[in-house]
Amino acid sequence: MVQNKSLKTPQDLRSARWFAPDDLRSFGHRSRMMQLGYAEEDFRDKPVIGVLHTWSELNTCHSHFPERIKDVKRGVTQAGGFAVEMPALSVDESFTKPTSMLYRNLLAMETEEVIRSHPLDGVVLMGGCDKTTPGLVMGAISAGVPMIFLPAGPMLRGNYAGKILGSGSDAWKYWDERRAGNISDQEWLGIQGGIARSAGTCMTMGTAATMMSIADAMGLTMSGASSIPAVDSNHQRMSAACGRRIVEMVWEDATPDTIITDASVRNAAMVAMATGCSTNAVVHLIAMARRAGVALTLDDLDALGRSTPLIANVRPSGKDYLMEDFYYAGGLRALMKQMEDRLDTSCMTVTGHTVGENLEGAVVYNDDVIRPLSNPVYHEGSLAVLKGNLCPQGAVIKPAACDPKYYVHEGPALVFDSYPEMKAAVDDETLEITPDHVMVLRNAGPLGGPGFPEWGMLPIPKALIKQGCRDMLRISDARMSGTSYGACVLHVTPESFVGGPLALLKTGDIVRLDLPNRTLDMLVTEEELGARRKALKLPEPRFERGYGYMFSKHVTQADEGCDFDFLQSDFGKTAGEPDIF
Numbered sequence: 001m002v003q004n005k006s007l008k009t010p011q012d013l014r015s016a017r018w019f020a021p022d023d024l025r026s027f028g029h030r031s032r033m034m035q036l037g038y039a040e041e042d043f044r045d046k047p048v049i050g051v052l053h054t055w056s057e058l059n060t061c062h063s064h065f066p067e068r069i070k071d072v073k074r075g076v077t078q079a080g081g082f083a084v085e086m087p088a089l090s091v092d093e094s095f096t097k098p099t100s101m102l103y104r105n106l107l108a109m110e111t112e113e114v115i116r117s118h119p120l121d122g123v124v125l126m127g128g129c130d131k132t133t134p135g136l137v138m139g140a141i142s143a144g145v146p147m148i149f150l151p152a153g154p155m156l157r158g159n160y161a162g163k164i165l166g167s168g169s170d171a172w173k174y175w176d177e178r179r180a181g182n183i184s185d186q187e188w189l190g191i192q193g194g195i196a197r198s199a200g201t202c203m204t205m206g207t208a209a210t211m212m213s214i215a216d217a218m219g220l221t222m223s224g225a226s227s228i229p230a231v232d233s234n235h236q237r238m239s240a241a242c243g244r245r246i247v248e249m250v251w252e253d254a255t256p257d258t259i260i261t262d263a264s265v266r267n268a269a270m271v272a273m274a275t276g277c278s279t280n281a282v283v284h285l286i287a288m289a290r291r292a293g294v295a296l297t298l299d300d301l302d303a304l305g306r307s308t309p310l311i312a313n314v315r316p317s318g319k320d321y322l323m324e325d326f327y328y329a330g331g332l333r334a335l336m337k338q339m340e341d342r343l344d345t346s347c348m349t350v351t352g353h354t355v356g357e358n359l360e361g362a363v364v365y366n367d368d369v370i371r372p373l374s375n376p377v378y379h380e381g382s383l384a385v386l387k388g389n390l391c392p393q394g395a396v397i398k399p400a401a402c403d404p405k406y407y408v409h410e411g412p413a414l415v416f417d418s419y420p421e422m423k424a425a426v427d428d429e430t431l432e433i434t435p436d437h438v439m440v441l442r443n444a445g446p447l448g449g450p451g452f453p454e455w456g457m458l459p460i461p462k463a464l465i466k467q468g469c470r471d472m473l474r475i476s477d478a479r480m481s482g483t484s485y486g487a488c489v490l491h492v493t494p495e496s497f498v499g500g501p502l503a504l505l506k507t508g509d510i511v512r513l514d515l516p517n518r519t520l521d522m523l524v525t526e527e528e529l530g531a532r533r534k535a536l537k538l539p540e541p542r543f544e545r546g547y548g549y550m551f552s553k554h555v556t557q558a559d560e561g562c563d564f565d566f567l568q569s570d571f572g573k574t575a576g577e578p579d580i581f
Helices: 024-035 065-078 100-117 132-143 169-179 185-194 207-217 233-252 262-275 280-291 298-307 323-328 331-338 355-359 419-426 526-535 546-554
Strands: 048-053 082-087 122-127 147-151 158-160 163-165 384-386 394-397 408-416 438-441 474-476 488-493 510-514 519-522
Touching: 048 065, 048 100, 048 233, 065 082, 065 122, 065 233, 100 132, 100 546, 122 132, 122 233, 132 147, 132 207, 132 280, 147 207, 147 233, 158 185, 169 185, 207 262, 207 280, 207 331, 262 280, 262 298, 262 331, 280 298, 298 384, 323 331, 331 355, 408 419, 419 438, 438 510
Parallel strands: 048 082, 048 122, 122 147, 408 438, 438 474, 474 488
Antiparallel strands: 158 163, 384 394, 394 488, 408 510, 510 519
């Protein structure tokens, strides 16, 4: 139970403002509830729990949610609450174009306003597909009612011809082989059908698994919930437990500010590094933290990355295992137990217990999947932050997922201003390029993309694939799918579309990466850069109306989380309770 707060009474419930007063408006509210088939004893004097879910018929990650909603509602009823289903923007990763990232903030806004405008005393947030976790959490933080996050869970591991397949990671791997002429049509079709074969999110440590793990480590889920495969019966039981627990949280007044603190955010960042997290973690974790008033920075994350070993041997940073194996090996609780001495175990969680209490009894069942700190997959954490004259506000790279020969690299730039231009070039087998070249894609950031698309894993040119090359240094102001791998520098900030230094780079300029010293520079004189800056003409805005126009006017750059400036906690006072007349 959350300490230092007395239990609420039925009269203290937020929903009592809608249902309890003896006036015409409350009469209307109660009457409409009866229109839905409920008697007063179904909802009066009970916590009203919103089950906010992101299911749709195009969201493959959440295809099991209709059944899980029933499980949550069962748990709410068992605990004496009243559950109402509240659908929210699905923001699926596979089909939303140009990128689901364009709509993460829209989901956050919808979540906040749905909670504030309805008689909800607490909410269960059901998400997991990449942007749904941060979007739901950001909105619920701002709304300020008790909340618990229910992770969708990873899908089963893929399989084809006796080989284990990892979603995303092996798609990229086998696509390169397909382009090289090494995979037949029949084999390609078999891989296509075998790589994603159940409900749930990508089963690599991609963005979905990363963000579910971050929510778990921050104390926002039932302990260890992020690791449970979507189709495992444990996932059903966990869902019902979420329903029971959120009712208790309402009576305890366990609001997000009692859970999300500087210390819990630091715990989440360290755990993310230890898991081999997606580069997207940077953008989402900063945004989530700042919604809660925690001033997390890129430099903070880089410092934690330098001191936190990567101990989850899960693709793409690890070699041999997937999330199903991670769960069988003990899951996130076991990983956190391995690094318990580094965590603030006094942090309170939504379970009503501290991190330390939640980790009691956690066991590692396979120490090759979840390594001890003394035998890490990689001696530092998952991510490194670079700075230099190409990225004065920062850029991100995933060292463990790229060939070590590129940790210190110098080579000529090959610059592309758009994805179509780049794609045409990489498919040209006569392209003059060597493995030492540095491929650069610009105009793909938050404003340039638009929406910050996952275009940062630039394909290896066919000319090099046929020579056996499978990695090379690539730089972009775009993001990259968390399931991807390779020597890719991402999130170059400020982005080129707004005049960042990447806009000044020319084909043939020498670029130098020095990962040990965290630098990324173009070896061009300041005098020459000054001349180029004077001659630079910025592109026309991508949007002239609608949501995109609002996005372009208010989205922050990658180093600040790409949230809307007017939604961050320091912008202004949060709206109070709605008027009811």
